[in-house]
Amino acid sequence: MTGPLLRAENLRKDYKLSRGQKLRALDNVSFDVMPGEVLGLVGESGCGKSTLGRCLLRLTELSSGRITFDGQDISFLSERALRPLRRQIQMVFQDSYASLNPRRRIADLIAEPLCVHRDKNGCKRSGPAIQARLAELMNLVGLPVSALTRYPHEFSGGQRQRINIARALALAPQLVIADEPVSALDVSVQAQIVNLFTDLREQLGLTYVFIAHDLAVVRQISTRVAVMYLGAVVELGDTDTVLHTPAHPYTVALISAVPEPVIRHAASRTLLHGDVPSPISPPSGCRFHTRCPHAETLCSAKAPDLHLLSDGRLVACHFPLMENL
Incomplete structure (x- = not known):
């Protein structure tokens, strides 16, 4: 691509x-x-x-x-x-605990997208195929397979975020x-x-x-x-x-x-x-002009568009800090 x-x-x-x-x-x-x-x-x-x-x-x-x-x-x-x-397209949310149903085991939480969505051939996944994928996902995020039988409250915040990442990766997103x-x-x-x-x-x-x-x-x-x-x-x-x-x-x-x-x-x-x-x-014009230490009259009168600078970046500012470039 x-x-x-x-x-x-x-x-x-x-x-x-x-x-x-x-x-x-x-x-x-x-x-x-x-x-x-x-x-x-x-x-x-x-x-x-x-x-x-x-x-x-x-x-x-x-x-x-x-x-x-x-x-x-x-x-x-x-x-x-x-x-x-x-x-x-999948998402990993900020709150690792609120993202997980506390009444369900980790295996059920991660397997949910695998059960909802069919595989690439349009077929429902079998139980053994789902179990194999769950074990693969645990290995990817650095958690033991035994974690699949436990509940979210049994894990630390970092471990719960690893579980959320595993769930996001279950369907192999781009x-x-x-x-x-x-x-x-x-x-x-x-x-x-x-x-x-x-x-x-x-x-x-x-x-x-x-x-x-x-x-x-x-x-x-x-x-x-x-x-x-x-x-x-x-x-x-x-x-x-x-x-x-x-x-x-x-x-x-x-x-x-x-x-x-x-x-x-x-x-x-x-x-x-x-x-x-x-x-x-x-504010009218540039939204930042009320707090900007470099603001001039033009800033309050006209909103700047994103424009290309010589180094390839885009900046929405009438007076970019060219001394930094």
């Missing part, structure tokens, strides 16, 4: 509120995800990352825009037409959307799960959309990064380029907020003042 595995074009998601108000959670979001790559989605809480992930999987319906998966437009397919594609899969885990366990995602990608040829607020995690696993602010992508490019020489002031502020072992002088940090504007009534 030479084209993108996943393409998002001008995605919008509006939520209707009382008194005729509207909350725009996604605003003209566009990007491509190539086969085998990892696109990291980062931004503050409430910026629309999780909504975007759910829209890509069609768990949340779009207001407008287009999603193309493996060359097929899936934006507004009926559930019946979408069902055969469900096996190709794309996995991981929604903050390590944010609720201890730092040492986070590293183990991130390493597992990396190993599985290399072993199975997976493609990821990896949603996170921890830039250290994103730097470790992602090949490209999309930075979101108030429902829109403000910077998109290769991980090293975006995180080492950020061009958007908001990206600079996110990186400045990362704790370091050696405390930097306050002058070397970019501090954001004020609160995140309400998505119900966002």
Whole structure:
């Protein structure tokens, strides 16, 4: 496959509120995800990352825009037409415990998609075939086969996330959307799960959309990064380029907020003042201009489009920080 595995074009998601108000959670979001790559989605809480992930999987319906998966437009397919594609796109959720039915054994939880979906030949899977696949999945995620007879509460948070990953991989998907899969885990366990995602990608040829607020995690696993602010992508490019020489002031502020072992002088940090504007009534022009230390008159009058810089990244800023490039 030479084209993108996943393409998002001008995605919008509006939520209707009382008194005729509207909350725009996604605003003209566009990007491509190539086969085998990892696109990291980062931004503050409430910026629309999780909504975007759910829209890509069609768990949340779009207001407008287009999603193309493996060359097929899936934006507004009926559930019946979408069902055969469900096996190709899976999700790992943030809450490893809430994602698992506490009353069911691990074997039943992981086997559920195998029982619901037929195999590639359109046949129902036999019991022995399902058992063999369960053992294979346990080996992939680093858990003993004996874990299949136990219940979710008998495992640690990291082990439960491994179970969720096994369930997501049960149907051998091409794309996995991981929604903050390590944010609720201890730092040492986070590293183990991130390493597992990396190993599985290399072993199975997976493609990821990896949603996170921890830039250290994103730097470790992602090949490209999309930075979101108030429902829109403000910077998109290769991980090293975006995180080492950020061009958007908001990206600079996110990186400045990362704790370091050696405390930097306050002058070397970019501090954001004020609160995140309400998505119900966002600022005119650039949504970031009310907090941007470099804002000028143009920023409040006109919203910047994502435009290509000389190094290949996309930035939605009238005055990108060219001294970093």
